[in-house]
Amino acid sequence: MGTHALTAVIIMGVSGVGKTTVGEGLAERLGWRFLEGDDLHSEASVAKMAAGTPLTDEDRWPWLDRIARTIDGWRQEATRGVITCSALKRSYRDRIRAGHDDVLFAHLAGDKALIAGRIQARKHRYMPASLLDSQFATLEPPSEEEGAVIVDVAAPPDRLIEAIVKAVSARL
16 A cells, blocks of 8 residues: 555444444554444435345445545544444445545455354344345455455454554554
8 A cells, every 4th residue: 555654444344244343442442533334324325224225336425425524534633543334345445545545444354154143143223134145245355455454253353453453553
């Protein structure tokens, strides 16, 4: 990637991988802001997902733009933060980066059966387990050139956070 220090870490992956748990823990560990990316979805998108209907790219662009604008605000304030966002496609990650090289993506990757079991065991406010198949179908794992850190969600959250902290430290 580039030589700019990080402004944001995006905790990415399909539903159920632990983005919020890892993101909150990472932000606390780094002393950075934390933002639940789902909070930036429009009411219409939340209703669509709650009904079990996958979002289209057209649904996602305004959401991704809101995430990018949040990061722009952090740049202007000279602050840093951690945001959760599925960021399933390269085009989504490029939209969030918006040409900047100060955003690190941390992909929480894992076995579909493991993740499905976790989703069944939790109650998410609008992400039914039925959407997991569509998320895996959409997922384009980050390529080497994107410089993302990839961690296996079979490990406990503290180990995932530690691996991401190492990647962040290398960029500060």
